Amino acid sequence: MLSHILRPLLVLWLFLAAANASLLSPRAEVNGACTGSGGAPGVCISTSNCSKAGGTSVANKCPGTPDDIKCCTKTTCGTGNKGNCRFTSSCSSGNTESNECPGPSDFKCCMPAGSGGGNNPTLPSTSSGCKKVAINGAKAIIDAFPGKVKSIGCIRKCSDPSSSDHCVGMATDMMVSDGGVKTTAGEPIAEWVMHHASSLSLKYVMWGQRIWNPSDGVKPWSQWRYQACTVIKPCTHGDRGSVTQNHW
Template identity: 40%
Template sequence: MISIPLLVVFAGLARAAVNGACSANGTPGVCLVNTDCTSGGGTTHSGFCPNDPSNVLCCTKTSCGSGGNCRFTSACASGNTASGMCFLPLLYETTFVLISLPQGLCPGPSDFKCCLPSAACAPPAVNAATVSLIKEFEGFVASPSPDPIGLPTVGYGHLCQQANCAEVPFSFPMTEAQAATLLQTDLKTYTKCLSDAIVDSVRLNANQYGALSSWTFNEGCGNMRSSTLISRLNNGENPNTVAAQELPKWTFAGGVSLPGLVRRRAAEVVLFQTASSVISHPPPC
């Protein structure tokens, strides 16, 4: 009878949990073939994957990235993970493109990643081209004044949180240098929420990341998170196509399409589609 041994083989395979979670004396790991574990820099532990073949052991790696350790993303409390991808320029015909190569931060399946401390994966600062774009369209305001829809702002687009912008650590009228410092502080809020909203599988260069940071700074984190633009990026659509189609839709303020926003969105699309070899998302760690 051929069917009986086949059933036995299938049953044995069903019991195996290769790539499944395990824990070796409290340290999170993954069940892997021992050679796959050690070749990825991990340490094997016997007796913690009892239903697997004898060469499948619990693999742990307690040092990766910048102060991280390997674990499944669902168990990474900080939410900051690094997948171990590096980007190299490759000449394709007459155009340089970026290719990604695995560095092997963590052995095992794609969701077994290097879990980093919260501060280790802080989003990078936007580049100079982004700062220039934001300054151009926000304009410099030395003392708190209403913006085009009546909201009190100062500096380069800082939205006042208290009466007379009392939270700003500078006296008024501000200098342009002080306004530039305030802008850099403000941008950290928006780059953080933007980086958190975009999944790690989406790779953005410095200009793409900067264009979206400008848009988020202008439209707010809530609008960014709920946007079709972000959902399309996270679904794996081509970033340049998504930006060209979605950014121009964001030209309304107070229910009116403003010429300044039309020009800003067009400038953000141009910046987004400008080539850069610097990768800004996921955040470098």
């Protein structure tokens, strides 16, 4: 039986290497997305605008922006305080309330809190061999997109440990559809990962036959470079011949 770790739809390669920290500093944008304490979704705005709307400002989460721009989060909002503030693109329920959150018009109160159409998957454990930096990255992603990720893979047994970061527990696979079928659901997640490369200690992310790493600079998924050919050589547009190998 093919395990989910061998059917990746969104592959996130995470690493911890202080010597390479200079490579992991993508600039944030004012009114852009950020991640606050505990993985809470946030928006980069001024501290005054954040406090006026009842939000909490978190420092050092919006690199490259003016000093007064901080990551603003608001973890309770809406009717009965059952919602949380996030960009509408990550509110899976589609049920939002306006005039409850700081920031731009598309940063709204998502009802109910933790909406996403299902339970979050079980995170890998360090006892399995998965490294903490990879687990922390996976947790941040499922917190930002509740209910979107179906399962998470990490460690993989390999005859050659140097052949893949999975062999040493430094990479995670995110399944975003049932049955390994092609889907577009991973695109916003992949771009979110790109925007949060620094906080995730990201090496690179693969989705939909394309790959991105921090040295490429922030750009839409459609402008990411194609993944390298593996079994099929040469291949066109990174097409390795299957949904699994193409990271859909």
